[in-house]
Amino acid sequence: MRATSVSRLLTAAALAAALQIGSLGMAFADTTLLNVSYDPTRELYKDFNAAFAEKWKADTGETVTIQTSHGGSGKQARSVIDGLDADVVTLALEADIDAIAKGTGKIPENWKSRLENNSAPYTSTIVFLVRKGNPKGIKDWGDLVKDDIQVITPNPKTSGGARWNFLAAWAWARAANNGDDAKAQEYVTQLFKHVPVLDTGARGATTTFVQRGLGDVLIAWENEAYLSLEELGPDNFDIVTPSISIKAEPPVALVDGNVDAKGTRKVAEAYLQYLYSDVGQKIAAKHYYRPFKPEVADPADIKRFADVKLVTIDEFGGWKEAQPKYFGDGGLFDQIYKPGQ
Amino acid sequence: MAHDFTSTGHHTSETVRTATSESRLARYGLIATALCFVALFLLLPLAVVFTEALRNGPGEFLTVLRDPETFSAIRLTLLVAAIAVPLNLVFGVCAAWAIAKYEFKGKAFLTTLIDLPFSVSPVVSGLIFVLLFGSHSLIGPWLQSHGIQILFAVPGIVIATVFITFPFVARELIPLMQEQGTSDEEAALSLGASGWQTFWYVTLPNIKWGLLYGVLLCNARAMGEFGAVSVVSGHIRGLTNTMPLQVEILYNEYNFVAAFAVAALLALLALVTLILKTLLEMKFSAQIAASRRH
Numbered sequence: 001m002r003a004t005s006v007s008r009l010l011t012a013a014a015l016a017a018a019l020q021i022g023s024l025g026m027a028f029a030d031t032t033l034l035n036v037s038y039d040p041t042r043e044l045y046k047d048f049n050a051a052f053a054e055k056w057k058a059d060t061g062e063t064v065t066i067q068t069s070h071g072g073s074g075k076q077a078r079s080v081i082d083g084l085d086a087d088v089v090t091l092a093l094e095a096d097i098d099a100i101a102k103g104t105g106k107i108p109e110n111w112k113s114r115l116e117n118n119s120a121p122y123t124s125t126i127v128f129l130v131r132k133g134n135p136k137g138i139k140d141w142g143d144l145v146k147d148d149i150q151v152i153t154p155n156p157k158t159s160g161g162a163r164w165n166f167l168a169a170w171a172w173a174r175a176a177n178n179g180d181d182a183k184a185q186e187y188v189t190q191l192f193k194h195v196p197v198l199d200t201g202a203r204g205a206t207t208t209f210v211q212r213g214l215g216d217v218l219i220a221w222e223n224e225a226y227l228s229l230e231e232l233g234p235d236n237f238d239i240v241t242p243s244i245s246i247k248a249e250p251p252v253a254l255v256d257g258n259v260d261a262k263g264t265r266k267v268a269e270a271y272l273q274y275l276y277s278d279v280g281q282k283i284a285a286k287h288y289y290r291p292f293k294p295e296v297a298d299p300a301d302i303k304r305f306a307d308v309k310l311v312t313i314d315e316f317g318g319w320k321e322a323q324p325k326y327f328g329d330g331g332l333f334d335q336i337y338k339p340g341q
Numbered sequence: 342m343a344h345d346f347t348s349t350g351h352h353t354s355e356t357v358r359t360a361t362s363e364s365r366l367a368r369y370g371l372i373a374t375a376l377c378f379v380a381l382f383l384l385l386p387l388a389v390v391f392t393e394a395l396r397n398g399p400g401e402f403l404t405v406l407r408d409p410e411t412f413s414a415i416r417l418t419l420l421v422a423a424i425a426v427p428l429n430l431v432f433g434v435c436a437a438w439a440i441a442k443y444e445f446k447g448k449a450f451l452t453t454l455i456d457l458p459f460s461v462s463p464v465v466s467g468l469i470f471v472l473l474f475g476s477h478s479l480i481g482p483w484l485q486s487h488g489i490q491i492l493f494a495v496p497g498i499v500i501a502t503v504f505i506t507f508p509f510v511a512r513e514l515i516p517l518m519q520e521q522g523t524s525d526e527e528a529a530l531s532l533g534a535s536g537w538q539t540f541w542y543v544t545l546p547n548i549k550w551g552l553l554y555g556v557l558l559c560n561a562r563a564m565g566e567f568g569a570v571s572v573v574s575g576h577i578r579g580l581t582n583t584m585p586l587q588v589e590i591l592y593n594e595y596n597f598v599a600a601f602a603v604a605a606l607l608a609l610l611a612l613v614t615l616i617l618k619t620l621l622e623m624k625f626s627a628q629i630a631a632s633r634r635h
Binding site: 034042043067068069070071079081082083084085103104203204207231232 | 471474475476477481485490492493575576577578579580590592593594595
């Protein structure tokens, strides 16, 4: 009896495994696209994917399923370089797509010029999220380095948003000191002394601030800040727009090497194009991204964006120069950030 | 289990005392400490998980579990466990058998090697497989040209899980088999049993409780592993997210009820295996005592 009960158990386990593998195979029947994206775009692409699938069905009669993967932008780029089979990448910054182009050759060097507006169908900027009523009186970047202020921002090494945060802070300090980069570096060094924890992605930093209640101010994507207000109630937080911020351009790109291997080029190209359509722009604005063509979006959505002086990445010599200088190995961030000091 | 405790000097002044009892104060103190500890670190978190999960009633609990992405995460977790556990069951028995019953060169080394997944951080284990199967590895390009997807797909998750849960069965069996020695097997062989018969009718019944325990631990870890799986998963929704990864995703999407519902289900699966084990132990308690386990 003992022997048979053991063998029966083994047979049952093997059967269960076989059944599972069988049923898993069926999930691959339709055309599927994989969009590898960064952290805060979850809600945006949930909506957009549904809209695109509907349009594609209406136009061609084909069913397309769009899978998404979200994480810190740098980490996501790393995964694509290591072989994650993305059809399109929609990341937080150019440098991450450049890294894929360079690391795999699956994206041509000129990817940025293949779509309108430097391949950025929507832009965003960096704002502050503070606790309701702004108890610490935070108005601008200068207030972040006051004695009793704790600042939450993710790690610029792994998070694209954090790199925009870093450069926005730098831009303000440089402007406040008549263009003196040494003074700016001093300010950013001070700023990171006020950061108790570095999360790997923007969403992780938001949860640290919002859920775990750490810190007095979260430096965040504008869209991420508004989303937290929407999800968690406006009674808990306020948004503070600083005097200067940066125009963040999260770009999108086709991964040619992968779509050609999978035969999904046509639908992947249409997917990216659809981001620039009226529908795509409306959805972006609804999710608090500043659309490339604000005139086609809902005016009520556009009205929510505060007027703010925006510097661009060009003031840092573009990403090709800024990435190694500020965030490369041994770059300025490595020199500035020394935990525990 | 009996306390071989002999009363010391100060007990003599007191009246009727059994030799095995401490002072009442010490006894209640110890019990209270243990209970507080259990309540604080085991029951309270468990209770929180279930309260959060059932915050909006059991109807919502079931609805969120039926979400396609969550459902696929549950299915993937069960699939991974269904592959990893039998593999490690077979391996664990083989390894324990070899180590406990035979003398050979490099035995100590093999024993150490089996413990490797315990001593390496799970994240590092995951990265090992990225280095092994990634596009920039030696075999990565070959795999790609043949259309074999290991990393960021189900096979990678299975491999990482097998690696992580490697030691559980072997670790459980080696001391048990060493303690039991080889005399039963020698008797069987001298009575004319074949090697296979000896294993099936003599060794296996002797070790089955240890084996069951090892399998349960292995299964719990296979379903619950986060670090290594997170590195090799690629986090594709509805495809390569296991239950622990899905918990993190839902939590990060402000979907707290759903996150705790999945967490509760995961805890429930672990509890079911534990209850199953307790029931079996109760039913076969006589046999267990006979097999001299611990």
